[in-house]
Amino acid sequence: MTERQMLSKGELEVARVLWELKRATVREVHEAMPVRRKMDFATVQTYLRRLEKKGYLNGRLEGRTRVYSAKIKPKTVIRETVDDLVERLFAGDTMPLMQHLIEERGITSDDLETLKSMLDGRPSKPKRESSSKRSPS
Amino acid sequence: MTERQMLSKGELEVARVLWELKRATVREVHEAMPVRRKMDFATVQTYLRRLEKKGYLNGRLEGRTRVYSAKIKPKTVIRETVDDLVERLFAGDTMPLMQHLIEERGITSDDLETLKSMLDGRPSKPKRESSSKRSPS
DNA sequence: TATCTTCACGTACAGATGTACTGTTCGTTA
DNA sequence: TAACGAACAGTACATCTGTACGTGAAGATA
Known part of the structure; x- marks a missing residue:
């Protein structure tokens, strides 16, 4: 393992949008970026290029346009990213996170219940809309 | 708010160690760094200097040595850091994290129970050792 | 007192990052 | 068919990051 290079924050953001789209062109990713994070088309292009170079994405030229798709599974990237955060910010201990x-991002008792049932492998309560879309900042 | 600059990964790591010590000199922080992350004394020094410049730490010269302490509360930094991560990696939705x-870092049903009681403000089961010190990589 | 140790402080420097422009090429439309 | 717009590939560039070295002063030791 030549130790894959980690993704930077910006790269992560773009990667996430791509993952959602599964397969997409620069333009599609650009348009799917969250509104408050409208970066230049060319910037998205650069990020995708770098993501490919780093080995996180595949880019195939289809006709005249390059179509990107995940090469490393999102789940893997998420795991590595979160592990890294937990390591640096909480010395590797998950519970404080x-x-x-819970305390700072409005996870409710009900959310926990949902999580617990998922854990136990038997859905219980009818699933509500996730109540923690944004912290009530 | 002139928009405080965010901490880099390395800075975060050093900051966390300092927070644990409350007040500490470069040497103390250096020695308290996790073993597998033995960075050079001078490197720790640079990080602390940068942390002070960025406004996260106070550094007071006491005699010949500089003693650092938190200026911005750890909780605040943690909130900002986690918010940023959730934003970029999960589009702001907390539940997927x-x-x-739970799925990838071994949070158990019992851990959730503990969390839930904390949430409900009444400790229930006698508190066990947190079972999720490290993921069983 | 001559030397060693310890710090603070300034400096260094390659590589990563955020952000974007430019030149070129190929279908499209006037 | 000549001008136009879209997409790619390459280049740019100021900052930030990770990691550390060198210098000079102050205190400890021989």
Whole structure:
């Protein structure tokens, strides 16, 4: 393992949008970027290029346009990213992060219940809309 | 708010160690760094200097040595950092991160129970050692 | 007192990052 | 068919990051 280089924040953002689209061109990714994060088309292009170079994405030229898709599974990237964060910010201990999410990002008792049922492998309550879209900042 | 600059990964790591010590000199932080992350004394020094310049730490010269302490509360930094991550990696939705932690970092049903009681403000089960110190990589 | 140790402080420097422009090429439309 | 717009590939560039070295002063030691 030549130790894949980690993704930077910006790259991560663009990668996430691509993952959602599964397969997409620069333009499609650009248009799918969250509104408040409208970066230049060329910037998105650069990010996608770098993501490909780093080995996270495949880019195939289809006709005149390059179509990108995940090469490394999102789940893997997420795991590595979160592991890294937990390591640096909480010395590798997961619980403080959970606590933080509960205290600072509005995870409710019901959310936990949902999570617990998922864990136990039997859906219980009828699933509500996730109540923690944004913290009530 | 002149928009405080965010901390880089390395800075975060050093900051966390300092927070644990409350007040500490470069040497103390250096020695308290996790073993597998033994960076050079001078490197720690640079990080602390940068952290001070960025406004995250106070550094007071006491005699011949500079003693650092938090200026911005850890909780604040953690909130900003986690918010940023959730934003970029999960489009601002907290639940997927919770799910990830459960599925990939060994948060157990019992851990959730603990969390839930904390949430409800009444400790229930006698508190065990947190079972999720490290993911069973 | 001559030397060693320890710091603070300034400096260094390659590589990563955020952000974008430019030149070129190929279908499209006037 | 000549001008136009879209997409790619290459280049740019100021900052930030990770990592550390060198210098000079102050205190400890021989």
